[in-house]
């Protein structure tokens with residue numbers, strides 16, 4: 077008797093299927109299964125409920141036990157910049173975050189820095205009304221950096237607590253659009269020390285492995301401080317954030333669970349890990 | 355990439371002389387990895403690899419001097435055959451107007467695709483109009499109206515307090531009286547598990563009997579693509595798929611997943627934010643993209 081525990085290969089295969097179907101991706105999945113196999117080879121036999129809690133522990137470890145609190149400016153408005161590819165929920169999430177902040181007694185200005193897409197400004201204005209935030213906008217096709225700058229200046233002048241900059245959706249493969257985003261960030265940095273204090277990548281939970289490329293390019297371009305994972309009210313599990321956290325160390329801040337103004341929750345790593353594999 | 359990985363697999367096995375089934379299994383492991391990395395659904399991948407194996411074992415792979423190339427060739431051919439083969443055109447009604455309805459998850463690109471399709475059909479000699487049936491999303495109607503005015507294509511609306519089925523019916527009526535031969539109906543994004551919203555789609559369909567229902571799917575969709583496609587197909591009966599945002603670098607495995615579970619063809623691909631960025635689907639190009 078070697079003392080080596082039986083590794084139930086069928087069970088491991090089943091767990092691998094669960095993780096892959098949750099969009100963890102083959103790389104993150106294989107590393108988690110390897111950790112599991114290692115643990116079970118150290119002698120303790122691993123049944124499926126033990127395996128599941130070991131996997132959840134590992135996922136929580138990768139995601140970070142407790143996401144750090146949002147950064148705050150030392151003086152002047154705290155600036156949050158929302159970025160991401162097209163259609164992920166940036167504008168909606170901007171409205172939800174604004175509403176949450178206004179409800180807690182903070183004052184909020186929204187910068188309508190998507191000056192390109194049809195009715196983008198009108199869409200944000202509706203969210204301004206719903207949340208109680210003021211919307212700063214320019215003409216369509218104007219310079220997004222100029223809108224961001226104006227919004228910051230208006231915020232600073234009026235003693236506003238938060239300025240949230242909603243940017244246009246852009247594919248990370250479009251270098252001219254990524255340059256435009258870098259300019260928005262530079263201009264904010266010149267307007268206010270440390271701005272933007274938070275840069276949140278908005279990721280659609282239905283996204284597959286491409287989310288990793290999105291995170292990599294946006295992180296290299298403007299530096300990410302967090303992720304907002306949207307549309308978790310669907311059937312997609314959003315497992316790609318595990319790979320994002322593991323590779324870039326960017327924590328998930330909030331999850332979007334619907335289209336209404338209150339459909340935003342702070343991220344709970346344990347609850348999320350349990351939803352991926354249970 | 356897959357070709358290089360397969361070369362490696364077979365290089366190491368080469369010295370043992372003739373290849374065995376076990377050697378092919380090693381190669382298929384790489385194929386499976388490549389498909390999963392490309393976001394092809396887990397179960398669809400399993401079935402696909404099994405069909406590739408059946409062909410690989412039965413074919414010249416075991417005898418071949420270039421087994422890696424043989425495997426790639428089989429995979430590429432199987433993928434292309436699976437995704438192609440069906441008519442990828444819109445089926446126009448014998449008696450106009452033809453009603454084309456766009457459905458899908460939130461943010462997949464329906465509104466933009468609606469305008470692009472209207473523009474494309476006009477270039478093909480049709481007289482299209484659009485109908486704004488998304489009464490939920492802030493400024494959704496405005497969004498379609500702005501696109502309509504950019505194209506100089508009429509957008510029918512009853513405002514955001516109206517019932518989407520009434521909007522659809524009103525649009526068809528408008529088309530009949532003004533001689534439009536195609537109506538492109540833009541609907542609100544919705545979850546396939548939102549019962550109320552799926553019932554709304556069924557009510558619209560019952561009311562106006564669309565000739566063509568197109569499911570709009572984001573090319574970066576992961577494993578969830580099969581759940582979405584299956585449900586929309588079961589509830590609505592889709593006639594085809596539009597795959598959007600192919601101007602990015604998503605491998606687009608969702609294309610294979612959706613085709614495999616619904617049997618419906620991908621009719622168009624959207625390749626940008628501009629209104630001329632809509633092309634017919636090419637299964638061979640999609641296959642090489644998926645294989646990376």
Ligand SMILES: Nc1nc2c(ncn2[C@@H]2O[C@H](COP(=O)(O)OP(=O)(O)OP(=O)(O)O)[C@@H](O)[C@H]2O)c(=O)[nH]1
Pocket residue numbers: 160161162163164165166167168169190193196243244245246278306307308309310331332333334335339460461491543545
């Ligand atoms: N079900 C669900 N839908 C959401 C969620 N967040 C956003 N949406 C929907 O997703 C769609 C796109 O949202 P937007 O806020 O316009 O996305 P965006 O990233 O600003 O889009 P672009 O600016 O065009 O890149 C809308 O229909 C939203 O209502 C969510 O958490 N759950």
Ligand SMILES: Nc1nc2c(ncn2[C@@H]2O[C@H](COP(=O)(O)OP(=O)(O)OP(=O)(O)O)[C@@H](O)[C@H]2O)c(=O)[nH]1
Pocket residue numbers: 162163193245247458459460461462463464465466467488491494541542543544570598599600601602624625626627631
């Ligand atoms: N790069 C790129 N962006 C696209 C493409 N198709 C649509 N978009 C963008 O994706 C975002 C969402 O497009 P919409 O047309 O609003 O999507 P939708 O499905 O109507 O969204 P909802 O009505 O909220 O469900 C917008 O920013 C579009 O410009 C495409 O093929 N390529």
Ligand SMILES: [Mg+2]
Pocket residue numbers: 166167168190196243244245
């Ligand atoms: Mg937006």
Ligand SMILES: [Mg+2]
Pocket residue numbers: 464465466488491494541542543
């Ligand atoms: Mg729309």
